[in-house]
Amino acid sequence: xxxxxxxxxxxxxSAASRARRNDPSLEIVVLExxxxxxxxxxxxxYNIADPERTIDDLVVRNAQTFRxxxxxxxxxxxxxxxxxxxxxxxxxxxxxxxxxxxxxxALLIATGAKPIQPAIEGVDSPGVFVVKNLEDGRRxxxxxxxxxxxxAVIVGMGYIALEMAEALVERGLTVDLIKxxxxxxxxxxxxxxxxxxxxxxxxxxxxYDGHPIDRxxxxxxxxxxxxxxxVLPADLVIVAIGVxxxxxxxxxxxxxxxxxxxxxVDRRLRTSDPAIFAAGDCADSYHLVTGQKTWIPLALRANRxxxxxxxxxxxxxxxxxxxxxxxxxxxxxxxxxxxxLHEAEAKEAGFDPVVVQIKSKSRAGIYPGAQxxxxxxxxxxxxxxxxGAQITGTDQVAxxxxxxxxxxxxxxxxxEFCQNDLAYAPPFGPTWDPLLTAANQLRKxxxx
Amino acid sequence: xxxxxxxxxxxxxSAASRARRNDPSLEIVVLExxxxxxxxxxxxxYNIADPERTIDDLVVRNAQTFRxxxxxxxxxxxxxxxxxxxxxxxxxxxxxxxxxxxxxxALLIATGAKPIQPAIEGVDSPGVFVVKNLEDGRRxxxxxxxxxxxxAVIVGMGYIALEMAEALVERGLTVDLIKxxxxxxxxxxxxxxxxxxxxxxxxxxxxYDGHPIDRxxxxxxxxxxxxxxxVLPADLVIVAIGVxxxxxxxxxxxxxxxxxxxxxVDRRLRTSDPAIFAAGDCADSYHLVTGQKTWIPLALRANRxxxxxxxxxxxxxxxxxxxxxxxxxxxxxxxxxxxxLHEAEAKEAGFDPVVVQIKSKSRAGIYPGAQxxxxxxxxxxxxxxxxGAQITGTDQVAxxxxxxxxxxxxxxxxxEFCQNDLAYAPPFGPTWDPLLTAANQLRKxxxx
Numbered sequence: 078x079x080x081x082x083x084x085x086x087x088x089x090x091s092a093a094s095r096a097r098r099n100d101p102s103l104e105i106v107v108l109e110x111x112x113x114x115x116x117x118x119x120x121x122x123y124n125i126a127d128p129e130r131t132i133d134d135l136v137v138r139n140a141q142t143f144r145x146x147x148x149x150x151x152x153x154x155x156x157x158x159x160x161x162x163x164x165x166x167x168x169x170x171x172x173x174x175x176x177x178x179x180x181x182x183a184l185l186i187a188t189g190a191k192p193i194q195p196a197i198e199g200v201d202s203p204g205v206f207v208v209k210n211l212e213d214g215r216r217x218x219x220x221x222x223x224x225x226x227x228x229a230v231i232v233g234m235g236y237i238a239l240e241m242a243e244a245l246v247e248r249g250l251t252v253d254l255i256k257x258x259x260x261x262x263x264x265x266x267x268x269x270x271x272x273x274x275x276x277x278x279x280x281x282x283x284x285y286d287g288h289p290i291d292r293x294x295x296x297x298x299x300x301x302x303x304x305x306x307x308v309l310p311a312d313l314v315i316v317a318i319g320v321x322x323x324x325x326x327x328x329x330x331x332x333x334x335x336x337x338x339x340x341x342v343d344r345r346l347r348t349s350d351p352a353i354f355a356a357g358d359c360a361d362s363y364h365l366v367t368g369q370k371t372w373i374p375l376a377l378r379a380n381r382x383x384x385x386x387x388x389x390x391x392x393x394x395x396x397x398x399x400x401x402x403x404x405x406x407x408x409x410x411x412x413x414x415x416x417x418l419h420e421a422e423a424k425e426a427g428f429d430p431v432v433v434q435i436k437s438k439s440r441a442g443i444y445p446g447a448q449x450x451x452x453x454x455x456x457x458x459x460x461x462x463x464x465g466a467q468i469t470g471t472d473q474v475a476x477x478x479x480x481x482x483x484x485x486x487x488x489x490x491x492x493e494f495c496q497n498d499l500a501y502a503p504p505f506g507p508t509w510d511p512l513l514t515a516a517n518q519l520r521k522x523x524x525x
Numbered sequence: 526x527x528x529x530x531x532x533x534x535x536x537x538x539s540a541a542s543r544a545r546r547n548d549p550s551l552e553i554v555v556l557e558x559x560x561x562x563x564x565x566x567x568x569x570x571y572n573i574a575d576p577e578r579t580i581d582d583l584v585v586r587n588a589q590t591f592r593x594x595x596x597x598x599x600x601x602x603x604x605x606x607x608x609x610x611x612x613x614x615x616x617x618x619x620x621x622x623x624x625x626x627x628x629x630x631a632l633l634i635a636t637g638a639k640p641i642q643p644a645i646e647g648v649d650s651p652g653v654f655v656v657k658n659l660e661d662g663r664r665x666x667x668x669x670x671x672x673x674x675x676x677a678v679i680v681g682m683g684y685i686a687l688e689m690a691e692a693l694v695e696r697g698l699t700v701d702l703i704k705x706x707x708x709x710x711x712x713x714x715x716x717x718x719x720x721x722x723x724x725x726x727x728x729x730x731x732x733y734d735g736h737p738i739d740r741x742x743x744x745x746x747x748x749x750x751x752x753x754x755x756v757l758p759a760d761l762v763i764v765a766i767g768v769x770x771x772x773x774x775x776x777x778x779x780x781x782x783x784x785x786x787x788x789x790v791d792r793r794l795r796t797s798d799p800a801i802f803a804a805g806d807c808a809d810s811y812h813l814v815t816g817q818k819t820w821i822p823l824a825l826r827a828n829r830x831x832x833x834x835x836x837x838x839x840x841x842x843x844x845x846x847x848x849x850x851x852x853x854x855x856x857x858x859x860x861x862x863x864x865x866l867h868e869a870e871a872k873e874a875g876f877d878p879v880v881v882q883i884k885s886k887s888r889a890g891i892y893p894g895a896q897x898x899x900x901x902x903x904x905x906x907x908x909x910x911x912x913g914a915q916i917t918g919t920d921q922v923a924x925x926x927x928x929x930x931x932x933x934x935x936x937x938x939x940x941e942f943c944q945n946d947l948a949y950a951p952p953f954g955p956t957w958d959p960l961l962t963a964a965n966q967l968r969k970x971x972x973x
Contacts, residue, residue: 087956120891120951134891365946376956377949398944405948414948443568443582475953476924479960480931482946487935496846498813498930500853500862501825503568505923508535508824512927 078103080390081167081181083157083326085109086116087376088357089187090143091383092390097147099391105149106179108167110156113211114140119376121214122240126247128222132214160184160330162350183352183390186327186340187383190320190358190374195232199293204300205314208237217313226250226312230302233318234261234286236406236413239277241315243408246280253283253309255302256318260286264419266453268434269469276411283309320374322359335361339372344396346386354389356382363399365485366417366464367426373400401485402465405475412474416481417465420455429458433518437511439472441503448472452515454481456491456523463491466515473505480512491520526551528838529615529629531605531774533557534564535824536805537635538591539831540838545595547839553597554627556617558604561659562588567824569662570688574695576670580662608632608778610798631800631838634775634788635831638768638806638822643680647741652748653762656685665761674698674760678750681766682709682734684854684861687725689763691856694728701731701757703750704766709734712867714901716882717917724859731757768822770807783809787820792844794834802837804830811847813933814865814912815874821848849933850913853923860922864929865913868903877906881967885959887920889951896920900963902929904939904971911939914963921953928960939968 080096082089085107093105107114116135124130143149154172161168168178192207194200204224206217220226229245230253231238242252254277261274261284277284288304293314302309322339333349335341340355342348344363348355357379364371378400388395403416423430432455440447450470457464466481468474484494494516501508509517528544530537533555541553555562564583572578591597602620609616616626640655642648652672654665668674677693678701679686690700702725709722709732725732736752741762750757770787781797783789788803790796792811796803805827812819826848836843851864871878880903888895898918905912914929916922932942942964949956957965 117889117891117951117956119949119956120889123892123951375949377947380956381944398941399946401946403946403948405950405953407950407952412953416946416948441565441568443565444571473924475948475950476921477927479925479945479947479958480927482948483928483931483935483937483942486941486945487931487937489931489935493846493934494931496829497927497934498825498847498849498851498864499927500851500864500923500930501567501823502853502855502923503565503571504855505853505860508567508828510927513825 078182079180080105080183080185081179082107082185082187083167084187084189084357085114085151085153086118086187086189086357087379088383089185090115090138091380092185092187092356092387093143093149094147095384095387096390097149099387103391107149107151108155108157108169109151109153111210111212112153114143114151114153116211118210121208122237122244125214125217125241126244128248132211132218135211135214157326160326160353162330162353165352183354185386186348186353186355186359187357188323188326188359190322192316193319193321195290195316195318197290197293199295200316202293202295202300204295204298204312205293205316207316208241209320220313221248224298224312228311229313229315230255230309230311231315231317232256232290232302233316235317235319238315238317239408240406241317242277242282246282251281253285255285255288255290255304255309257289258287262413264415265413265469266419266432266434266467269451269453269467272449272451272469273408273411273413276409280409285309320358322372324359327355335372336370337372341370345389345394346382346397354386356386362397365399365401369426371400371402373402375404398486401482403478403482405478410471411469412471413469414474414478415465415467416478417463417485418455419465419467423455423457423464428464430455430464431458431519431522433515433522435511435515435518437514438507439470440505441507444503446472450474450511452511454515454519456519458523461490461492461523463489463494466512477512491516491523495520526630527628528553528631528633529627530555530633530635531615532635532637532805533562533599533601534566534635534637534805535827536831537633538563538586539828540633540635540804540835541591541597542595543832543835544838545597547835551839555597555599556603556605556615557599557601559658559660560601562591562599562601564659566658569656570685570692573662573665573689574692576696580659580666583659583662605774608774608801610778610801613800631802633834634796634801634803634807635805636771636774636807638770640764641767641769643738643764643766645738645741647743648764650741650743650748652743652746652760653741653764655764656689657768668761669696672746672760676759677761677763678703678757678759679763679765680704680738680750681764683765683767684852686763686765687856688854689765690725690730694730699729701733703733703736703738703752703757705735705737707735710861712863713861713917714867714880714882714915717899717901717915720897720899720917721856721859721861724857728857733757768806770820772807775803783820784818785820789818793837793842794830794845802834804834810845813847813849817874819848819850821850823852846934849930851926851930853926858919859917860919861917862922862926863913863915864926865911865933866903867913867915871903871905871912876912878903878912879906879967879970881963881970883959883963883966885962886955887918888953889955892951894920898922898959900959902963902967904967906971909938909940909971911937911942914960925960939964939971943968
């Protein structure tokens with residue numbers, strides 16, 4: 078029995094390692110087109126922030142460990158170009174130019190996602206970067222070091238854009254953020270977005286949302302991002318406007334695609350071909366709240382899906398219930414957390430959403446260091462169900478969202494959520510945690 | 526309709542305020558024997574730590590606000606001495622020595638708890654204090670200021686004892702902790718207790734668990750706590766060995782008492798007399814995990830029960846599902862959190878507990894500031910149900926426990942808990958949060 082895995086990052090290497098633990102005799106082959114496997118992509122901005130650290134610090138386990146300790150046939154520099162479903166064979170090219178072909182009994186596509194490249198003139202100029210893999214990180218660090226970059230423009234305002242803004246400010250650069258559409262984080266409740274915007278402005282970051290980009294000019298190693306009359310000079314430009322699933326192999330093999338072009342998989346991670354699984358950023362998943370398909374490329378679900386594929390390849394019947402859409406990031410001292418649906422998503426999914434927004438304190442009001450904390454919470458008027466929440470603030474925000482994530486898996490009503498016996502001590506919150514205050518108010522609003 | 530409340534702290538004033546919001550015409554009388562109402566008892570140790578702050582900072586709302594803004598007939602200095610159930614009347618004495626008697630339609634007993642006074646010779650000496658109400662706080666602060674206290678002995682090692690130890694070390698005192706039974710926190714998994722012990726020792730605190738106390742000697746304003754050959758000198762002694770419900774009124778009125786002498790109430794907070802409710806530290810409650818009665822005197826459940834009583838007095842039919850036993854405290858930089866049952870409690874409740882204990886990191890391993898975090902998690906072998914968890918560590922511990930608290934309300938299995946879509950970003954945890962790592966291991970252990 079041969080288990081072939083295309084892609085050696087989170088989902089792929091999680092599947093390989095777990096399959097080995099499940100079955101010491103299974104033949105496991107991983108085909109990775111690059112040289113890096115099993116690295117922490119999420120840490121790239123923090124690594125870039127620190128000139129003392131090398132990007133290779135981000136390698137969690139190197140290829141040798143997988144080969145020697147786990148007995149996984151890990152082949153880096155192997156680019157798969159075709160999946161022949163009839164012959165259960167993958168074919169491709171090595172980095173040296175040789176061809177290879179390999180039969181599989183079970184196949185996992187774990188090809189991840191790739192950054193979206195906008196159709197902007199000059200986006201391919203030297204000094205314009207995306208932030209996706211270690212090689213991108215290496216190039217950015219090298220550019221920062223050798224060009225003595227002083228100004229950066231970041232195209233995009235998603236969480237990677239914001240994490241990179243922080244990293245570059247930490248490195249002493251002046252940073253501008255620009256994007257065509259209005260609003261810093263359009264999915265965030267306006268009252269929760271304002272403190273994020275304030276934080277960025279206080280750090281001297283230029284915020285140019287609602288600015289369509291005409292072109293990136295490059296002259297004598299000096300870059301400029303042009304939007305109408307606005308000219309933003311830069312020594313480097315980061316493009317971080319989102320990612321799109323690497324679906325070309327699946328598409329060419331005529332596998333069903335789902336939302337956003339992600340490979341469609343069932344709850345057991347099977348594609349439309351029962352011998353082929355897909356997991357990680359290239360695959361879709363179910364949303365716990367809507368029950369519908371969604372595509373949320375994040376690290377935990379990639380790891381979890383990799384495990385589930387390994388279990389199912391080894392004879393298991395593991396079904397994943399889906400994702401709650403939980404996410405958290407920080408930018409400077411501001412933390413932003415979400416789980417479940419925001420108002421517009423809830424409407425789109427056919428719910429009748431009611432939203433409350435409250436401001437409370439991160440600790441007991443009279444405890445030193447208490448900071449404002451903002452919560453928005455969404456419930457469904459007809460069923461009373463909790464649909465989602467968002468939190469922003471500078472103190473003890475991130476882990477608070479997990480109470481909501483658990484409640485969403487449990488399909489709790491807002492009224493039930495109000496009854497949660499959450500922890501209280503003055504250093505950690507008011508007696509009624511901000512989440513309970515929001516839930517109590519949402520319960521009232523739902524009853525009206 | 527007259528709603529009479531005995532006791533003007535968390536449960537009592539929560540009930541009074543909510544009853545007023547529910548019904549502007551209700552006659553609400555609160556009888557409080559002391560002068561302080563609605564204060565934050567949980568903040569007393571932190572206030573004592575700070576010589577610049579007065580204890581009156583802890584008053585959340587003063588009596589005048591309740592009287593004038595909420596129209597609540599709040600009578601301080603009124604000690605109730607008898608509940609005459611036949612005549613629906615309470616009788617008592619005012620602080621000035623006058624008698625009063627008052628008919629009620631609905632009565633709430635919210636008399637709280639009182640510190641346990643051990644039968645130790647010399648426990649009534651000047652300089653020996655308990656920590657329960659604002660008056661205790663005033664006395665301790667005054668003693669610290671006027672006696673220039675340099676050494677303290679604390680009898681007890683529960684969370685109030687530890688919070689007081691921190692407060693007195695902050696004030697520059699040398700502190701010893703002593704208690705008769707072994708183990709700092711006997712309910713805490715040994716592997717989780719060790720870092721707490723290490724923290725205390727590193728702060729120079731003497732830990733004398735397993736030391737029965739013979740007597741407290743007092744000579745020329747110098748105190749000594751004597752245990753066999755051990756003599757611990759002190760300028761003040763704090764006794765913090767736990768609390769017991771203030772049940773004497775209920776007992777004398779022949780109301781049913783429950784666990785630990787707490788007043789027995791149903792899920793609607795009714796005592797064995799349907800016209801009389803009890804809430805807060807004087808009353809028992811249901812445990813979410815066991816379904817049995819329990820007595821856990823904590824602030825959130827007191828506030829929540831006060832609200833429920835008010836709603837039920839005003840015609841509602843509010844039932845409280847119960848408490849998960851969630852609690853958190855910190856001592857210096859060490860945070861300790863728990864929810865649900867520990868192993869011994871689980872056995873006692875008739876479960877077949879399986880415990881796993883893991884050590885992980887508070888942040889991604891390569892993110893600056895990542896600290897060890899210790900999790901113990903308990904599941905039931907026969908049902909697969911999650912029964913409880915404990916967490917200790919110095920970074921981002923407190924709010925993590927709430928994911929467990931929510932799962933306990935939802936009666937999740939360990940296998941379900943493993944599927945939680947918890948938040949991940951490098952500053953806030955590894956990709957698999959320590960809770961998920963513990964749950965994954967517990968799931969395996971349950972399957973064996």
